[in-house]
Amino acid sequence: xxxxxxxxxxxxxxxxxxxxxxxxxxxxxEVLPGEFIAVMGPSGCGKSxxxxxxxxxxxxxxxxxxLDGNDLTRMSDAARTMLRRHKVGFVFQRFNLLxxxxxxxxxxxxxxxxxxxxxxxxxxxVTRLLGISDRLHHRPAELSGxxxxxxxxxxxxxxxxxxxxxxxxxxxxxxKSSESVLRMLRKLNQDLGQTVILITHNPEAASYAHRVxxxxxxxIVDGIPVD
Amino acid sequence: MIGHLVWKNALHxxxxxxxxxxxxxxxxxxxxxxxxxxxxMLHDVAKRIEGVGADIMVQPPSxxxxxxxxxxxxxxxxxxxxxxxxxxKAVAPVLLQLSSSGGLDIVYGIDPAxxxxxxxxxxxxxxxxxxxxxxxxxxxxxxxxxxxxxxxxLHLLGHNFHVAGVVGHGKGARVFVELHTLQQITGSPGxxxxxxxxxxxxxxxxxxxxxxxxxxxxxxxxxxxxxLSLMTQTTVPGLNTFVYSMIALAGAIGFLVIFLSMYTTIxxxxxxxxxxxxxxxxxxxxVKALLGETTLVCLGGIVVGIGMSYGGQFLLRDLFPTLTxxxxxxxxxxxAALAIGAGLCGTSYPAWVASRKDPVEALAYS
Ligand SMILES: Nc1ncnc2c1ncn2[C@@H]1O[C@H](COP(=O)(O)OP(=O)(O)OP(=O)(O)O)[C@@H](O)[C@H]1O
Ligand SMILES: [Mg+2]
Numbered sequence: 288x289x290x291x292x293x294x295x296x297x298x299x300x301x302x303x304x305x306x307x308x309x310x311x312x313x314x315x316x317e318v319l320p321g322e323f324i325a326v327m328g329p330s331g332c333g334k335s336x337x338x339x340x341x342x343x344x345x346x347x348x349x350x351x352x353x354l355d356g357n358d359l360t361r362m363s364d365a366a367r368t369m370l371r372r373h374k375v376g377f378v379f380q381r382f383n384l385l386x387x388x389x390x391x392x393x394x395x396x397x398x399x400x401x402x403x404x405x406x407x408x409x410x411x412x413v414t415r416l417l418g419i420s421d422r423l424h425h426r427p428a429e430l431s432g433x434x435x436x437x438x439x440x441x442x443x444x445x446x447x448x449x450x451x452x453x454x455x456x457x458x459x460x461x462x463k464s465s466e467s468v469l470r471m472l473r474k475l476n477q478d479l480g481q482t483v484i485l486i487t488h489n490p491e492a493a494s495y496a497h498r499v500x501x502x503x504x505x506x507i508v509d510g511i512p513v514d
Numbered sequence: 515m516i517g518h519l520v521w522k523n524a525l526h527x528x529x530x531x532x533x534x535x536x537x538x539x540x541x542x543x544x545x546x547x548x549x550x551x552x553x554x555m556l557h558d559v560a561k562r563i564e565g566v567g568a569d570i571m572v573q574p575p576s577x578x579x580x581x582x583x584x585x586x587x588x589x590x591x592x593x594x595x596x597x598x599x600x601x602x603k604a605v606a607p608v609l610l611q612l613s614s615s616g617g618l619d620i621v622y623g624i625d626p627a628x629x630x631x632x633x634x635x636x637x638x639x640x641x642x643x644x645x646x647x648x649x650x651x652x653x654x655x656x657x658x659x660x661x662x663x664x665x666x667x668l669h670l671l672g673h674n675f676h677v678a679g680v681v682g683h684g685k686g687a688r689v690f691v692e693l694h695t696l697q698q699i700t701g702s703p704g705x706x707x708x709x710x711x712x713x714x715x716x717x718x719x720x721x722x723x724x725x726x727x728x729x730x731x732x733x734x735x736x737x738x739x740x741x742l743s744l745m746t747q748t749t750v751p752g753l754n755t756f757v758y759s760m761i762a763l764a765g766a767i768g769f770l771v772i773f774l775s776m777y778t779t780i781x782x783x784x785x786x787x788x789x790x791x792x793x794x795x796x797x798x799x800x801v802k803a804l805l806g807e808t809t810l811v812c813l814g815g816i817v818v819g820i821g822m823s824y825g826g827q828f829l830l831r832d833l834f835p836t837l838t839x840x841x842x843x844x845x846x847x848x849x850a851a852l853a854i855g856a857g858l859c860g861t862s863y864p865a866w867v868a869s870r871k872d873p874v875e876a877l878a879y880s
Contacts, residue, residue: 344792344873365796372794379877383789385519387526392518399515400795442793 289356291450291482292318292341297350299336299505310336312505313350318450323476323483325493328502334486335454337502341484342375342452343367355449372401376443378453382435384427390438391423394445401446413441416478417471433464440471444481451475451483457492469495516799520806523783530775531811537771538815538853539822544764545849546823546841547830552757553845554838557742559620564741565684567633568606568710569719571741572596572726573734590693590706592730593628599725601718604631607706609696613671613689619656619836621670622687623696632712633685640664641679644692650675651690653683659835671699688836710738764849765856768815772808772860780804780868787868788876797869804865805858812857816850 299311310333318324326334339345341352343359346367352359355374359367371377384393394414398405414420417437427435436456443451453472457465473495475481485496493499500507524531563571574587590607597605609623626644630636636643639654641664650668652660657680662668666677675691697703713722719737726735780787790800827839 339874342792344877368791368794368796370794371792375794377792383785383792383877385786385789387522388519392522396515396519396790397793400790400793400799405515 288319290317290353291320291322291355292316292484293351293353294337294341295351295353297337297340297352298348299333299340299345300348309505311340311347314502314505314507316500316507318482318484320449320482321476321480322498323473323496324485325496325499326484326486326502327488327490327493327499330488332502333505334502336505338452338454338484338486341450342377343371344377373446374449376446376448376451378436378439378443378451378456380455380458382427382432382439382459384435384438384442386427389424389426390419390430390434390441393427393438394423394442397442397445403446409445409447413445416474417441418467431464432460433467436460436464436468437471440468440475444475444479449482451481453483453485455486455488457487457489465489465492516803516806519803520810523803524807524810527779527782530779531814534771534775534811535814535818538768538812538857539818541764541768541856542816542819542849542853543822543826544767545761545852546819546845547826547839548760548764549757549845549849550823550827550839550841551837553840553842555618557840558838560742562684562686562688564738566686566710566738567712568738569713569716570711570723570726571734571736571738572709572711572730573707573736575732575734588706588709590704593706593709595729596709596711596726599722599729601714601722601725602711603714604628604712606632606710606712607693608686608708608710609693609700609702609705610687610707611671611696611700615670619689620687621689621691621696623693624690625693629690629710632710636679636685637682639680639682641677644678644690646676646678647692647695648673648675649678649692651679651681652677653681653685653688655683655836656688671696673699761852765852768812768853768856769860772811772857773864775811776804776808776861776864777867779807780864783868784871784876784879787871788873788879791871791873792877800869801865804861804868808857808861809854812854815857816853819849819853820846 294314294316297311297314298309301308301310314337326337328334336345340347340359341354343354343362347360350360354370357370359370362370385396388396394410395405414423417440419434419437419441422430422434422438430438457468460468469492472483472485476483485492487493501509593605593607596602606628607625611621611623613619613621636651644651650670652662652668657663660668662677662680664677664679668675668677670689697705711722713719719739723735723737726733787800823841827841830837830839
């Protein structure tokens with residue numbers, strides 16, 4: 288099976304002033320379609336950076352990233368934008384819903400940007416699956432953290448992305464909401480075959496995944512036990 | 515959908531949106547009122563000059579069509595040379611003076627006999643013509659605005675005048691005094707600002723104009739039959755500069771307010787912009803959303819501005835009944851185009867900045 292994501296000797300170096308910070312130092316990994324992967328590692332080890340580069344939000348400094356067969360490192364900014372639009376869904380720790388729009392608007396705008404117009408069937412399926420059908424006319428400020436995160440997940444998967452990238456999606460949630468969000472992610476993976484990469488600090492959360500990738504100092508270090 | 519986003523974003527910060535709308539409203543009404551006032555005044559003056567009933571008006575070379583700004587550089591005696599020309603029936607010298615007591619009004623200094631000869635005479639509503647040096651005639655509008663009637667005293671140009679009569683409006687000015695009196699007051703004895711010429715018949719007007727042109731080359735000689743249509747803005751260079759400066763000022767207000775408001779908007783919405791980018795929104799999409807919001811604010815401002823202009827017209831008419839403000843559809847369109855143009859220009863830089871934001875940095879913004 289062809290991997291959905293494949294990185295080869297991936298480097299990301301941030302240049303802040305005169306100091307170079309190597310956030311990724313030769314990351315080597317593969318994610319197969321339908322996999323649910325957790326990424327763990329200490330703060331500052333480069334987890335978010337890896338997710339941004341894989342999702343085409345940031346440009347790699349060296350190496351290759353293949354996303355569904357497309358080499359992101361050779362793409363222009365506009366091409367990466369297009370790729371995000373069609374193949375990637377992001378979920379963030381801070382939910383990041385647009386405050387001016389209600390839940391429905393937040394999900395619909397992703398469909399609009401995607402360009403295929405509003406698909407009521409897909410919309411119903413997704414909102415029902417995430418249990419937010421009766422919250423659609425509330426604005427983010429009127430929703431609980433757990434509800435906001437479920438709306439954000441709905442927005443991320445409404446266009447059937449090849450991969451869902453979630454950066455500590457339960458980091459701002461209480462235990463109960465965390466569990467519900469994680470169950471949702473597992474359900475999406477099991478029922479819809481959604482490929483998921485989940486960054487987390489929480490071993491409990493990681494236990495929902497098929498496979499855990501451990502990162503340290505900008506590299507993936509497998510075989511080292513969870514700390 | 516982008517319209518929905520634009521609409522919701524505008525509503526999300528109602529105060530800022532309202533201020534933007536108000537600023538554009540001020541911009542639009544500034545244009546409409548300034549242009550309306552100058553056009554109204556020109557129109558008014560022109561109509562009244564046409565209404566004098568003379569056939570030709572002669573002014574010195576440098577004179578402005580907008581009579582109030584002319585000095586009095588012609589010798590009154592020039593009138594007798596004009597009177598000698600063929601087909602000329604009568605010539606009336608007029609001295610103009612601007613009076614600024616309670617609004618701007620032009621005062622005509624006239625010689626009653628010759629003025630009667632070139633015009634068809636005044637229509638007296640009250641009283642009688644100019645007889646003594648301190649007599650003044652006012653028209654019915656002026657009388658109504660200043661609550662004057664025949665026999666009252668009118669303080670004008672630093673002197674107390676006796677209102678000898680109230681006449682029907684439309685005879686050149688709203689206020690008339692004796693030519694010699696005005697020459698004395700303004701310190702220009704023997705001078706006139708313009709001559710009205712009456713021909714023996716209408717058809718000889720062009721011949722007479724030709725004769726005067728030979729006699730007084732470079733002088734401004736105008737037939738009065740189509741004077742109103744002649745008095746367009748283009749014939750008033752100084753006034754044009756003024757009007758265009760005010761329009762530029764109005765445009766600058768719109769530009770700056772929208773620029774600042776959109777700039778704060780994109781800073782405040784940094785994370786939203788990051789989110790849109792993470793969803794795959796192109797630069798064009800972000801620019802379009804911001805331009806859309808500006809267009810919305812401008813449209814609101816245009817409506818408010820038109821309303822404010824008519825409100826201002828109503829108020830000014832109440833305060834200064836002799837003022838005419840002409841608000842025309844053509845200028846409403848031009849003011850609207852200015853507002854939208856200035857708004858879009860003011861948005862272009864913030865929109866460019868927003869579209870180039872780095873999505874990762876934007877998402878990290880708190
Ligand atoms: N824009 C930037 N400029 C300079 N250095 C950066 C920038 N972004 C990240 N870094 C550095 O890169 C390294 C990796 O950061 P990253 O955010 O990927 O870590 P992380 O594993 O996600 O950490 P956390 O668990 O705290 O979220 C860190 O040392 C960080 O300081
Ligand atoms: Mg992180």
